[in-house]
Amino acid sequence: MDRERRLAALFDMDGVVLDTEGQYDNFWREQGRRYHPDKPEFHKMIKGQTMELILKNYFEGNVALQQQISLELDEFESRMDFPYFPGVELFIRTLQKHGVRTALVTSSNNKKMAHVLMAHPEFTELFERVITADKITRSKPDPECYLLAARELQMEVDVCCVFEDSFSGIEAGRRAGMKVIGLTTTNPREKIQDKVDWVLSDFTGCVYDEFIGLMER
Structure with a gap:
């Protein structure tokens, strides 16, 4: 070239x-523990995906839960270190x-x-x-x-x-x-x-x- x-x-x-991935691991590990206990590697499974895709793939059909997780993530990101x-x-x-x-x-x-x-x-x-x-x-x-x-x-x-x-x-x-x-x-x-x-x-x-x-x- x-x-x-x-x-x-x-x-x-x-x-x-x-x-920042360690901080996100903590957030998504907790979501996995609460809502997908059958997926111990949940925080790794969602790496690199948009929030929209994560909600669609793992929380589809529960609009209230999707909104709750979105709000929790927004709050979490507002306090993150970068x-x-x-x-x-x-x-x-x-x-x-x-x-x-x-x-x-x-x-x-x-x-x-x-x-x-x-x-x-x-x-x-x-x-x-x-x-x-x-x-x-x-x-x-x-x-x-x-x-x-x-x-x-x-x-x-x-x-x-x-x-x-x-x-x-x-x-x-x-x-x-x-x-x-x-x-x-x-x-x-x-x-x-x-x-x-x-x-x-x-x-x-x-x-x-x-x-x-x-x-x-």
Whole structure:
């Protein structure tokens, strides 16, 4: 690949940019204990999915319960911490310095993003586009969200690279026809390494030249 060719990096948010999955595990583990005790791994089963899909798949037919869980999640997210993963902000800024286009692609809704932007107003500098659950009709693992990000950036899929941690997100990136870098922040290396092009534990050792090398393969 010509190094002058523009590239795009598309980042999932929770579990990739922000170290929040442990907090979500606590919330969804409790929901699973209360409403799906037959599914001890419930908090893992819903990783990467939009709230709409979770409610449809696991709480369909009970509107009152769906509304209750939605309100509980809204309240929970209003009190969350949103710490960065080590090295991720520097890595994104380095990509931008070299002309790489950047977008955030998350299963979170606009209400959640409002809380995140209060904690991290610099997101408006880090990401040219933000794709939330409110912009799509089909949740990951459907590739709609990543294809939309590429369109909004006016980039072809073959120059886009997805950064993901969940199985559903990795599959979405794959189905979009993009390179996929998997983070071991949610699943161990051995569980994702055959599903991605490159595996990272975090961004502290991730440098621009390695990113370019992956995109040139």
